[in-house]
Amino acid sequence: MEIKPFENKIWLAAPTMHGDEMRYVKEAYDTNWMSTVGVNINEVEKIAAEKAEMKYAVGLSCCTAALHLAVKHAGETLFGRPIVSHGALAGKRVFCSDMTFDATINPVVYEGGIPVFIDTEAGSWNMDPVALEKAFEIYPDVKLVVSAELYGFPGRMDLIKEICEKHGALLVEDAAEAMGATINGKQCGSFGDYSAISYNGNKIITGSSGGCLLTNDIEVANKARKWATQARENAPWYQHEEVGYNYRMSNVIAGIVRGQYSYLEEHIARKKAIYERYKEGFKSLPVQMNPIMNGTEPNYWLSAMVIDEDAMCKQVRSDCEALYISEPGKTCPTEILETLAKYNAEGRPIWKPMHAQPLYRLHGFVTCEGDGRAKTNAYIKDGTLSKAGKTLDIGMDIFHRGLCLPSDIAMTPAQQDSVIEIVKHCFD
Numbered sequence: 156m157e158i159k160p161f162e163n164k165i166w167l168a169a170p171t172m173h174g175d176e177m178r179y180v181k182e183a184y185d186t187n188w189m190s191t192v193g194v195n196i197n198e199v200e201k202i203a204a205e206k207a208e209m210k211y212a213v214g215l216s217c218c219t220a221a222l223h224l225a226v227k228h229a230g231e232t233l234f235g236r237p238i239v240s241h242g243a244l245a246g247k248r249v250f251c252s253d254m255t256f257d258a259t260i261n262p263v264v265y266e267g268g269i270p271v272f273i274d275t276e277a278g279s280w281n282m283d284p285v286a287l288e289k290a291f292e293i294y295p296d297v298k299l300v301v302s303a304e305l306y307g308f309p310g311r312m313d314l315i316k317e318i319c320e321k322h323g324a325l326l327v328e329d330a331a332e333a334m335g336a337t338i339n340g341k342q343c344g345s346f347g348d349y350s351a352i353s354y355n356g357n358k359i360i361t362g363s364s365g366g367c368l369l370t371n372d373i374e375v376a377n378k379a380r381k382w383a384t385q386a387r388e389n390a391p392w393y394q395h396e397e398v399g400y401n402y403r404m405s406n407v408i409a410g411i412v413r414g415q416y417s418y419l420e421e422h423i424a425r426k427k428a429i430y431e432r433y434k435e436g437f438k439s440l441p442v443q444m445n446p447i448m449n450g451t452e453p454n455y456w457l458s459a460m461v462i463d464e465d466a467m468c469k470q471v472r473s474d475c476e477a478l479y480i481s482e483p484g485k486t487c488p489t490e491i492l493e494t495l496a497k498y499n500a501e502g503r504p505i506w507k508p509m510h511a512q513p514l515y516r517l518h519g520f521v522t523c524e525g526d527g528r529a530k531t532n533a534y535i536k537d538g539t540l541s542k543a544g545k546t547l548d549i550g551m552d553i554f555h556r557g558l559c560l561p562s563d564i565a566m567t568p569a570q571q572d573s574v575i576e577i578v579k580h581c582f583d
């Protein structure tokens with residue numbers, strides 16, 4: 156093999172700009188709406204709600220802010236308005252996705268909640284509905300669930316919503332990675348009582364930053380707007396009855412987001428082509444790509460893969476370091492990531508499960524056993540995972556054997572073919 160390192164770095168997922176974005180940014184500048192109000196924000200809110208099939212969207216500084224306002228509102232709805240400094244979820248357990256980015260969980264903690272993590276379904280890499288049912292048996296008092304879609308490949312958010320309804324719990328859907336993906340034809344971001352989407356720089360479309368809270372409830376939208384602007388009351392002076400935040404979206408950033416929205420479908424199509432090229436290229440390797448659940452259409456944001464158990468060389472990870480022993484015919488995520496880096500291509504480990512984070516090591520973690528495990532094993536038979544769950548939980552198993560591949564839209568087919576070759580040679 157004669158592959159030279161890439162001259163320009165192949166990114167995991169960089170922003171893809173088209174030019175139209177600047178028109179709206181310039182409009183904001185020329186009309187002097189350089190603030191957190193303006194036409195761009197109004198338009199983004201309109202488009203975001205329409206695309207996600209929700210009635211209202213509230214433009215915010217980021218998705219984390221949207222999640223914060225969502226869990227705060229859920230907490231006050233469920234448990235009443237708290238003493239100001241205590242948080243709306245003070246001392247309450249909240250069921251949370253285990254395999255997700257930490258931004259899903261942080262807002263629960265901002266409000267004093269205690270995350271309890273729900274294990275991952277091997278067949279979807281998302282929250283396992285069977286484990287969630289079991290969690291409600293163990294903790295019948297829980298009234299809030301925060302669930303995220305991973306890498307733009309949705310799981311059974313529809314089932315999770317049903318389970319929440321059955322137990323009188325509210326659902327916050329973190330669709331930050333899944334904008335434009337669908338479950339049975341229904342948009343991700345439309346399943347939660349509250350949903351959040353992100354325009355962070357690496358997401359499927361971007362404003363450099365920004366996010367929206369989505370809801371069908373006008374009261375939620377109004378409350379979020381008020382809290383996001385320092386919770387000022389309707390009075391001639393600054394009048395305050397509640398704690399507020401500075402969470403509003405900038406009209407300049409909204410201009411970029413507004414320009415990007417018309418390219419959402421194109422971005423999804425290009426990400427899908429990347430996923431399928433990997434799938435085809437790795438046909439002969441002992442690996443599986445992210446699973447696609449029946450009835451779902453992913454947005455293919457990040458292509459990822461897991462290495463079959465018997466093709467794994469020895470790999471150990473401490474809290475902040477990884478080591479492996481190279482073996483002919485075998486490899487591991489660390490070796491592949493280091494090799495990609497040598498060629499100037501960026502991959503990334505799978506998001507490390509939350510229950511394994513030092514911050515949450517003492518928190519509850521509900522896995523599937525007995526009947527639940529049997530059901531999970533049915534998926535394993537489909538070839539998604541081998542021997543999963545025997546010694547590790549599903550999330551840690553995917554973390555151990557999996558990695559995210561360079562998924563940048565700007566990567567050319569020829570460059571991707573080189574990435575595929577590089578990965579293949581790790582198995583030599």
Ligand SMILES: *Cc1c(COP(=O)(O)O)cnc(C)c1O
Pocket residue numbers: 216217218219220255256258259303304329331332352353354355364365366
């Ligand atoms: C990116 C991301 C977020 C945070 O989005 P920001 O807009 O950067 O706050 C939240 N949840 C998940 C799952 C994400 O991937």
